[in-house]
Amino acid sequence: MIPFAILLCLSLSLPLVRSFFYSSSVEEDKPIHPPRISSQLSSEHWFFDRNGYKLKCDASGSPLPSISWIQATSQSSVNSSANLWASREVWLEFQKQIGEPKYSYNVFQCQANNSLGMVLSHKISIEQVPFVDPVExxxxxxxxxxxxxxxxxxxxxxxxxxxxxxxxxxxxxxxxxxxxxxxxxxxxxxxxxxxxxxxxxxxxxxxxxxxxxxxxxxxxxxxxxxxxxxxxxxxxxLEQSNILGIPGKIVSTEKTKQVLVYENKDVELPCPTKSIATSYVIWEWVPRETKQVKVIPASEYRNGNLLLVAANRSQAGVYSCKLPKPYQGQASYNLTFRAPLQVALTPVQKQVNFGDRVLLQCRVTGMPIDSVYWLHNGQHLIASRSEALSIDTFESTAQIDSFGITDVGVYQCFAEATYHEPDLTGRLLDSAQVRYISNFA
Structure with missing residues (x-):
């Protein structure tokens, strides 16, 4: 998805808006453009510490924007190297680690700004993995x-x-x-x-x-x-059990295991049986939408495990494998699906005068959707309305009741997803953003 944007800006000398990407006759040879981050950056990056890593961000705009990398949590700038060409390139660089293997996890954003406003890239997680050789x-x-x-x-x-x-x-x-x-x-x-x-x-x-x-x-x-x-x-x-009379059971250490998968892939959920034939296994499903317990026919089992062929979002919910009484134990899985986040804004461009009421609408699709928020020139903007329409669709509206000089700038809508697993909870899974661009003379 290629991001697009609307820059809402206003001339004190002309109350009416001219055409999109239009400049005054005095500056027709010097069109002005708000900053635009050109790099198509994925949300997750992994690298081994002994190799080091470099990540490039480039941006365009007129006047030429200044570009920097910032840490997303602290909003503080980080050291980077820059090259000035027709556009600017800024590299986020991690040096090779010598000595003891080292792990680190950080979230970064690329930031570009000129006199017409500021834009931020979506969040990018970078994980430095310790290189161990050999791996036991x-x-x-x-x-x-x-x-x-x-x-x-x-x-x-x-x-x-x-x-x-x-x-x-x-x-x-x-x-x-x-x-x-x-x-x-x-x-x-x-x-x-x-x-x-x-x-x-x-x-x-x-x-x-x-x-x-x-x-x-x-x-x-x-x-x-x-x-x-x-x-x-x-x-x-394999070790043979020689103890007689051990009752069969299901061995599970977690109440409910979170399982996140892409759509249209085969999914096999395991049933950890011990000392009992798998023919005794019973699978139940509580769909996310209806919350009604359904017993799954044995024809969908394989070796006591549950096989979902080309699974899709309609099959989301909690799956549990059980044994008939008096056997004990249960293993449960909360199955959710992943689809890339995409953000769309309407209108594509907006003509604005002093005192106008401005309504910006953001629609997010994908799974999971954990967070949707707005930025104005890099600063958080409170949404006037936010609503989850379905498991994979979310809408948010930003409203300006009376447009004024302080409302000039670039508006962006962001969407984010994070992991929900014990070892990964809170880590960035996916991130997307889109912005409005329009120009006023």
């Missing part, structure tokens, strides 16, 4: 009874690295020889990627598999571009 892998599993499901998870030993690595595949060894490479769910194998740590589920484990020393290993890959650490293979065995 840890595994978690539980003892398995014959005929039940084995669940194995893997993750980097350093907790700070967990969000930045994902499972590429799992390898199964039997009697020391390679048996299967699993990179998707099929048959009695489930490749789970919706959890904090990747999981492999093997349903209906046999006595022969346990006696033949079945082992598994996971292959992790970095989600951070630019450098890849050595990840030594580590094989872990």
């Amino acid at each position: 892998i840890q595994y978690s599993s539980h003892e398995v009874k014959v005929g039940t499901k084995a669940i194995i998870s893997c993750f980097p030993a350093k907790q700070i690295l967990k969000p930045f690595f994902r499972a590429k595949s799992w390898t199964i060894y039997k009697s020391g020889s390679l048996s299967q490479i699993i990179d998707r769910s099929f048959d009695r194998y489930s490749f789970i990627s919706t959890m904090d740590a990747p999981e492999l589920h093997i349903d209906n484990v046999t006595q022969i598999e346990l006696l033949n020393d079945l082992k598994v290993s996971c292959k992790l890959e970095s989600r951070v571009p630019g450098a890849y650490a050595t990840i030594p293979e580590k094989r872990v065995p």
Whole structure:
């Protein structure tokens, strides 16, 4: 989406507005334009500390705007390097880290201003990830009874690295020889990627598999571009439970796990059963809209897990897997969907005189929408009305009752989304903005 803007400004000598991007006859050879940030910047950036990182912001305008990077939380400027050409380029630079691996997380904005007003880019999160080589892998599993499901998870030993690595595949060894490479769910194998740590589920484990020393290993890959650490293979065995009379149950450490996914992707929600056949599992769904409990037919289960094919926003809500009485335990997931935020404003341009009543309307689409707000020349402007129309649509209105000289400038509408996961809550997920541009002589 290419941002657009309206600059509301006024001439003391001429009360009437002239055409869009028009200047007086005295300055026809020098058209004036409000600042415009040209860079198309994504909302999230990750880099390894040993590599360093550079991010460019360029802007245009007449008079030529001054550009700077600021920290979004403190609104304080940060050191940057600039190049002056037909437009200005300002680089936000992070130096390579030498020595102890270091983590940092900050949110920045690019700011441009000239005599016609000020604009800010949407917020941009930049996460410096500590580079560790080699990356040690840890595994978690539980003892398995014959005929039940084995669940194995893997993750980097350093907790700070967990969000930045994902499972590429799992390898199964039997009697020391390679048996299967699993990179998707099929048959009695489930490749789970919706959890904090990747999981492999093997349903209906046999006595022969346990006696033949079945082992598994996971292959992790970095989600951070630019450098890849050595990840030594580590094989872990399935452990057989020899204790008789253990009642089956569902093992869950969280009340409700937040799961955020893109639309039209297959989603597999795991049911962490222990010491019981997966055929006993029951899945229930409480839709976000109706709040009425629905039992999901077993035809949509796979190895006791729930499979949603090409899931869409109509399937948002809380999903829970249970066992019939007297078995205990429950695992619940709040499934929400993600769609890129887009911001649109009406009108595209506005003719303004002293004393006019001005109404600016902002419409945001996408998911999730956590925050919508207005800025006037970089300063917060209180909205006169804000309303969520649906799960993926939000409207906000800024009203100026009597337009005056202090109302001159650039108006922007911003929308933001943040993570809602235990390790990531409050971190920026997505951010978008749009601005009004018009010119008065």
